[in-house]
Amino acid sequence: xxxxxxxxxxxxxxxxxxxxxxxxxxxxxxxxxxxxxxxxxxxxxxxxxxxxxxxxxxxxxxxxxxxxxxxxxxxxxxxxxxxxxxxxxxxxxxxxxxxxxxxxxxxxxxxxxxxxxxxxxxxxxxxxxxxxxxxxxxxxxxxxxxxxxxxxxxxxxxxxxxxxxxxxxxxxxxxxxxxxxxxxxxxxxxxxxxxxxxxxxxxxxxxxxxxxxxxxxxxxxxxxxxxxxxxxxxxxxxxxxxxxxxxxxxxxxxxxxxxxxxxxxxxxxxxxxxxxxxxxxxxxxxxxxxxxxxxxxxxxxxxxxxxxxxxxxxxxxxxxxxxxxxxxxxxxxxxxxxxxxxxxxxxxxxxxxxxxxxxxxxxxxxxxxxxxxxxxxxxxxxxxxxxxxxxxxxxxxxxxxxxxxxxxxxxxxxxxxxxxxxxxxxxxxxxxxxxxxxxxxxxxxxxxxxxxxxxxxxxxxxxxxxxxxxxxxxxxxxxxxxxxxxxxxxxxxxxxxxxxxxxxxxxxxxxxxxxxxxxxxxxxxxxxxxxxxxxxxxxxxxxxxxxxxxxxxxxxxxxxxxxxxxx
Amino acid sequence: xxxxxxxxxxxxxxxxxxxxxxxxxxxxxxxxxxxxxxxxxxxxxxxxxxxxxxxxxxxxxxxxxxxxxxxxxxxxxxxxxxxxxxxxxxxxxxxxxxxxxxxxxxxxxxxxxxxxxxxxxxxxxxxxxxxxxxxxxxxxxxxxxxxxxxxxxxxxxxxxxxxxxxxxxxxxxxxxxxxxxxxxxxxxxxxxxxxxxxxxxxxxxxxxxxxxxxxxxxxxxxxxxxxxxxxxxxxxxxxxxxxxxxxxxxxxxxxxxxxxxxxxxxxxxxxxxxxxxxxxxxxxxxxxxxxxxxxxxxxxxxxxxxxxxxxxxxxxxxxxxxxxxxxxxxxxxxxxxxxxxxxx
Ligand code: SF4
Ligand code: SF4
Numbered sequence: 057x058x059x060x061x062x063x064x065x066x067x068x069x070x071x072x073x074x075x076x077x078x079x080x081x082x083x084x085x086x087x088x089x090x091x092x093x094x095x096x097x098x099x100x101x102x103x104x105x106x107x108x109x110x111x112x113x114x115x116x117x118x119x120x121x122x123x124x125x126x127x128x129x130x131x132x133x134x135x136x137x138x139x140x141x142x143x144x145x146x147x148x149x150x151x152x153x154x155x156x157x158x159x160x161x162x163x164x165x166x167x168x169x170x171x172x173x174x175x176x177x178x179x180x181x182x183x184x185x186x187x188x189x190x191x192x193x194x195x196x197x198x199x200x201x202x203x204x205x206x207x208x209x210x211x212x213x214x215x216x217x218x219x220x221x222x223x224x225x226x227x228x229x230x231x232x233x234x235x236x237x238x239x240x241x242x243x244x245x246x247x248x249x250x251x252x253x254x255x256x257x258x259x260x261x262x263x264x265x266x267x268x269x270x271x272x273x274x275x276x277x278x279x280x281x282x283x284x285x286x287x288x289x290x291x292x293x294x295x296x297x298x299x300x301x302x303x304x305x306x307x308x309x310x311x312x313x314x315x316x317x318x319x320x321x322x323x324x325x326x327x328x329x330x331x332x333x334x335x336x337x338x339x340x341x342x343x344x345x346x347x348x349x350x351x352x353x354x355x356x357x358x359x360x361x362x363x364x365x366x367x368x369x370x371x372x373x374x375x376x377x378x379x380x381x382x383x384x385x386x387x388x389x390x391x392x393x394x395x396x397x398x399x400x401x402x403x404x405x406x407x408x409x410x411x412x413x414x415x416x417x418x419x420x421x422x423x424x425x426x427x428x429x430x431x432x433x434x435x436x437x438x439x440x441x442x443x444x445x446x447x448x449x450x451x452x453x454x455x456x457x458x459x460x461x462x463x464x465x466x467x468x469x470x471x472x473x474x475x476x477x478x479x480x481x482x483x484x485x486x487x488x489x490x491x492x493x494x495x496x497x498x499x500x501x502x503x504x505x506x507x508x509x510x511x512x513x514x515x516x517x518x519x520x521x522x523x524x525x526x527x528x529x530x531x532x533x534x535x536x537x538x539x540x541x542x543x544x545x546x547x548x549x550x551x552x553x554x555x556x557x558x559x560x561x562x563x564x565x566x567x568x569x570x571x572x573x574x575x576x577x578x579x580x581x582x583x584x585x586x587x588x589x590x591x592x593x594x595x596x597x598x599x600x601x602x603x604x605x606x607x608x609x610x611x612x613x614x615x616x617x618x619x620x621x622x623x
Numbered sequence: 624x625x626x627x628x629x630x631x632x633x634x635x636x637x638x639x640x641x642x643x644x645x646x647x648x649x650x651x652x653x654x655x656x657x658x659x660x661x662x663x664x665x666x667x668x669x670x671x672x673x674x675x676x677x678x679x680x681x682x683x684x685x686x687x688x689x690x691x692x693x694x695x696x697x698x699x700x701x702x703x704x705x706x707x708x709x710x711x712x713x714x715x716x717x718x719x720x721x722x723x724x725x726x727x728x729x730x731x732x733x734x735x736x737x738x739x740x741x742x743x744x745x746x747x748x749x750x751x752x753x754x755x756x757x758x759x760x761x762x763x764x765x766x767x768x769x770x771x772x773x774x775x776x777x778x779x780x781x782x783x784x785x786x787x788x789x790x791x792x793x794x795x796x797x798x799x800x801x802x803x804x805x806x807x808x809x810x811x812x813x814x815x816x817x818x819x820x821x822x823x824x825x826x827x828x829x830x831x832x833x834x835x836x837x838x839x840x841x842x843x844x845x846x847x848x849x850x851x852x853x854x855x856x857x858x859x860x861x862x863x864x865x866x867x868x869x870x871x872x873x874x875x876x877x878x879x880x881x882x883x884x885x886x887x888x889x890x891x892x893x894x895x896x897x898x899x900x901x902x903x904x905x906x907x908x909x910x911x912x913x914x915x916x917x918x919x920x921x922x923x924x925x926x927x928x929x930x931x932x933x934x935x936x937x938x939x940x941x942x943x944x945x946x947x948x949x950x951x952x953x954x955x956x957x958x959x960x961x962x963x964x965x966x967x
Contacts, residue, residue, distance in 0.1 A: 065956070070629050226629065299956065312957035388629040416628050421689055423635050424735035428899040429850065430633065438956045442904060443948075460955045468627035475633040476735075481626055 059287050062307035064300045066436040067292040068469045070226050070389065072265060077348050077356035078229035082237060084360045085347075085373060091133050091159045091364030092400040093119065094146045098193040099200045100126030105157060111138045114168035116341050119157050122188045128201040129191045132159055133343040133362035135166040147367070147385050147402055151395035159364070170339035175248050180207075183252065190341040191403075192332060196220060196231075196298075196325030197386065199404045202332065205324070206252045209317060213254030216321040218305060219246055219329055221262040221269060222289065222296020225387030228407040230346040231326050233358045235262065235269035238330055239276035241337075243284060245329030248336050250282065253322055258284045260326070261301045263291040293389060294467045298323040300436055312463055327406075347405055349374040351384075352412035361401045367408050368397040381416065384409040388416065389468045423476040431470035431480065437463045441470035445480050448487035453494070456487050464488075635734075639694035641848045642894065645839035646701055649890070652835035653709070656763050656828040660709040660776030665701060667713055667780070671720040672700035679729035695734055699723050702742035702894055706887065706934070707749070708760040708797075710771075713780050715756050719745035739941045740901045743934040750929055757930070760797045763828025798829055799885060800930055802877055811874035816881075830884040840893025849897040852909040857892045858883070860917020868925065882921065891920070891933045901941040907951040908944070916940040 096102035103120030107113055113132040120130035136159045143153035175183055188203035208214045219242065223231040235242060246258055260277070262270050270288050277284040289295055289304045299310050302321055310316045316323060327346065334340045343363055347370065350356035354375025361370060367383065384391035385405055401408075431441035439460055447456035464484050471480045653661045676696040680687040690696075703719050723745030731737040750757050771779065805815030843849045861882050868876035882888055896902065896916050903912035916936045923932025 068631065070631070309957045311959070312955070314957075384628065389627040391626060391628070393626075393628075411628065419630055420634070423689065423693060424733065426635060426638075426695075426735045426900050427902075427904050428638070429904045432904065436956065438953065440904065440952065459952070460958075463955050463957065466626075468629075471627055472629060473631050473633060475635045475638055477630060477634070 059285065061289060061304055064303040064436055065438050066434045066469060067294065068434050068472050070293055070472065073227045074229050074232065074265065077350040077358060078232050080355065080357035082233055082346065082358050082360055085365060085370055087134055087161055087163060087165055088365045088369050089161060091161060091362065092144050092156045093130055093133065093159065093364040094154055094156045094402055095120045095130060096154055097130060097199060097402040097404065098128040099198065103127060103130045105141050107138050107157065109138050109141055113138060113159060114166050116168045116170055116343060118189065126201055126204055128193045129189045131191055131341040131343050133364050134161045135164050136161040145395050145399055147394055147399040147405060149392040172339050173336045175251060175336050180252055187335060190335045192335060192342055193403050194325055195327035195331060195345055195403065195406065197404060197406060202328055205322060206249060208253050214317050214320055214322045215255060216257045216259065216306065217246065217249055217253055217255035218301060218321060218323045219260040219326050220296060220298065220301050220323050221260055221326045222301055224263060224291065224293045224296035225389050227350050227409050228348050228387050230348045230358050230406050232266045232269050234330055234346050235326055236272050239272040241333045242326050242329045243276050243280060244337060245333035246284065248332055249324060249329065259305050260284060260286045261289045261305050262286065263295060264288040265291040294436055297436065297465060297467065342403060345403060347401055348407040350407065351410040352377055352380055352415055353410050363402060364400045366398050366400055367394065370408055371397060371410055379412045380410055381413055382411040384411060390466065419477050422478045425476055425478060428475060430473045430475060434469040434473045436467060436469060437465055439464060441480055445478060445483055448483040453487055453491050457491065461487055635693040635695065638848055639698050641843060641846060642698050643694065643701060645843045646705065646894065648835040648839045649705060649832065652832050656831055657709050658770035658776060659773040660771060660780065662773065663777045663780050664704045664707060664709055664711065664716055667716045668700035668704040668720045669697055671717050672696040672724050675721055675724040679725055683729065685733065690734060693734060696724055699728065699741045703745045705890060706742065706746050708757060710776065710779050711756055712782055715749060715753055719749045722748040735900055737900055740895055740898050740937055743895060743937045746934040747938060758800065806875065812877055829886055832886040833884040833889040836886055836889035836893065840889065843893055849893065850909055852906060853897045853902060853913040854892040856910040856913030857896045857917040860914040861888055861921055864918040864921035876925065887931050887933045888920065891937060895937055901944065903944045903947045905948055905951040905953055908947040911947050911951065912940050912944060915943065
């Protein structure tokens, strides 16, 4: 039973605050009057709407189709009428609106026809397509489309499958209660994953602070016809991060810039496994999820919530209180503040954390960095956060990249321990966004320069060709003359002259092309930024989000000026 | 959009308060062994440091309160005061503190920006400019059998009239000075060490002061207020350098134990070399920094022209710290381990 565990570097021990919400049973949240369902709830391309305003939809009906491989469909969470397809404020730090399908529910909660899938009988590709069309996406927070992750790729098999029940963020307990109450279904999901990935080793990592969940999962694992090893891992934030969970269980690190499947390991959140089982065995698309509502509420607990339900509804159900200072989606370490309480629950919403002054007192004003390296000791990515901070602050983004800025997982451990209370993560996000922006500008500039250079090159080539043609003509003329005339000797000489001339012209042309190519290549090599190539879709999405944030920052920066003008 | 919204309970003030608390055993031992004069020195240094810090912050347009509350100026003042001879004249203390706070700290940009350890800059300025005044060490009670009262100490420090005989009775050369002078006069270490100023390990009294600093330092170490690497590497540097020399010629070079139990080495190991701002930051860098400072301390004590080498050793290593950092960047998560590919 006892498996050798490995300790990842760094990490912190924030107060857990799990007991508040994990003892109450799961409640189904009531059907709201209106559902607001964003088309982009996952990483990758947003879904494309396939219904029209005014159309009646049924519960579980496809309303947004997946667009491309890295995408996931969205479905109506209940029956009703589509009343709008328009930009609405979505649960995102940027506070920017995004396209949503708005449904007025009819209270009948009428299901569309749906049936279980015989996953063993279906070819793997078809099954993955079906899962994509059922909207399966990771519920651990990253919301990566599950179908993509269920593809073992060219290796044909992914030997190790890890179910992540770490749930290391304080306050959040939705995975904990899910494991306590639905362990069997989670492991049914694992069986499907194992089937698709060809895994031979199945591990469930659960932080040791959830003994009930561990017991439930162990009991469920005992009933299976394949081996599942339930492992209690130390409770250290961010031990539930995929990379950290992999290292804890296997002692291996995912190489920088690679995916875990490259080392034969795939990780899924336990909630995703549960949703997968519901999809396959019941034919239910991803239209609901467990959400922890906790913090400054009267009855912190977990709800089974339809996607699209306004957060405010849940907060009221849990008993809202005076003195609320803000709402976070997610936990206190990585959670994002919500622009308003009316935003809907989405697939990524694992927790709604209501803040108050007592629970989350404002931080003292930051002092300068004293280079104490407490941040470096806490950093699970084994970075030197104090140096990253120094470079980011000074605008020296090149150095920040050299010091592996892009390996930062934004876990917040560094800020948590910093005695100077520096908002380090904000600086890293800012630096990353600046670098993305510059890369983009640079790429545009490079493209323009390449075009310009190519034009020059073409003009030169044309000139050279013209010259060559002229020379050839002249040579031909001379040859004609020579043939016609009685002086063979000069003609021979002329020909001898002409041929090398032509040859050298051709050579020059080749050399020119080669030089231009080499130059272009050198340019490309110059331009290729360190660790920004090989973008994963997650990063691509991150870029987009950062863009949105940047836009907002700029807007904010402009505002004070505007008011000054007004005054 | 600040995340995390949660913060541990650490703060600069807490760290500095711990450092001050850890110096208390040293101060108590100091008073016990050498009389209460040190309290006057500490008071002058602290007052000067706080006033200078406030004035400089104001001049530079910074709010004074958060920076004074961080206690870093007080720590600098105490470290300098504890490095100075306890009967140093008041103006010496003021000049040293001003050099530390105004020049070494604030002119470099204030908290977190200084390249050099401020207390050591203050000390170096004084020892270069006023070498004579830097030798007013009171002798330990055990040897002098007479101690100045607090009032008498204050009188000496503020340049008041104190009977010459009283002063002569209580001040004497430090063991380090005695050793140096003795060796210059061609005595062997053994012969010098037979003089009454030497005790079991180091100088009589001085060794107990060193013990008290060790005690406070180990508390900081155990509480993880300071990184373990710097003190360990520093002491290792001292030990190896002194040990090798002593092994080479025990007649001409003092034993490593003697160096271990000089107060300045204990103070430097746990309180000065561990200053994060002016030290190296990478794990390997900290080892190099500490070790280098230790070796340089012995080298300067042995061949340099000053009574002690700690301050200059630390300052030299401060200078090297950015370079050390640059060349000792650790491997990050997921990067191939040195000499070994990441397992496939
Ligand atoms: S923890 Fe804060 S003060 Fe300490 S080195 Fe890191 S950033 Fe600087
Ligand atoms: S936020 Fe980034 S730099 Fe800070 S501890 Fe996490 S990974 Fe390291």
